[in-house]
Amino acid sequence: ASVGDFAAxxxxxxxxxxxxxxxxxxxxxxxxxxxxxxTVQARFIREHRQTFxxxxxxxxxxxxxxxxxxxxxxxxxxxxxxxxxxGGAQVRGGLxxxxxxxxxxxxxxxxxxxxxxxxxxxxxxxxxxxSSELAAYVxxxxxxxxxxxxxxxxxxxxGEALWLAFSPRLLRSTFALGTDAxxxxxxxxxxxxxxxxxxxxxxxxxxxxxxxxxxxxxxxTQAE
Numbered sequence: 637a638s639v640g641d642f643a644a645x646x647x648x649x650x651x652x653x654x655x656x657x658x659x660x661x662x663x664x665x666x667x668x669x670x671x672x673x674x675t676v677q678a679r680f681i682r683e684h685r686q687t688f689x690x691x692x693x694x695x696x697x698x699x700x701x702x703x704x705x706x707x708x709x710x711x712x713x714x715x716x717x718x719x720x721x722x723g724g725a726q727v728r729g730g731l732x733x734x735x736x737x738x739x740x741x742x743x744x745x746x747x748x749x750x751x752x753x754x755x756x757x758x759x760x761x762x763x764x765x766x767s768s769e770l771a772a773y774v775x776x777x778x779x780x781x782x783x784x785x786x787x788x789x790x791x792x793x794x795g796e797a798l799w800l801a802f803s804p805r806l807l808r809s810t811f812a813l814g815t816d817a818x819x820x821x822x823x824x825x826x827x828x829x830x831x832x833x834x835x836x837x838x839x840x841x842x843x844x845x846x847x848x849x850x851x852x853x854x855x856x857t858q859a860e
Contacts, residue, residue, distance in 0.1 A: 654770035667749035694771030699747025
């Protein structure tokens with residue numbers, strides 16, 4: 637399954653707005669830049685090489701291949717069924733460049749947004765909690781919790797991809813962030829749980845605030 641839109645800042649990036657609006661703004665700017673210039677991601681990784689090495693050592697992904705799995709098999713639009721038709725291989729070969737210039741650019745934008753947000757969050761919070769805890773928080777915050785790393789088998793992952801809101805990784809990350817926030821209410825919460833509670837509380841407060849202010853702007857009564 638592939639997606640072509642600029643939705644990353646308000647899907648995977650929604651909790652980042654609550655946690656660090658400045659990081660979100662930087663990641664969003666690079667998100668759009670990368671669509672027009674896909675080399676933006678490579679340059680950013682080179683400039684923050686040590687950060688990405690530290691994150692990789694703790695299992696934090698650079699981007700999100702889940703939304704663009706169909707691109708990987710054929711190096712372009714994955715149209716394997718075409719090859720079974722007369723002249724299908726030639727048609728697929730002709731479509732591959734179009735795939736790189738459309739879905740490929742959207743993939744670069746998605747991955748650049750996520751990589752930028754994760755790197756800036758890591759750099760800004762490094763030292764505030766153990767690296768393993770920081771890695772789990774950053775993964776949960778940005779939809780990067782890997783189902784395979786949790787021991788979920790390929791059959792179950794395939795079924796989840798069909799039924800769990802299109803993106804099992806993002807859904808698992810969202811539940812994990814919320815669970816960590818609730819665990820903050822238990823005795824002796826960890827720094828990761830405290831950050832998760834702060835993020836969820838800020839996001840909910842912001843969402844409700846926008847709702848109320850919008851209603852006031854539209855002239856709604858307090859009862860409405």
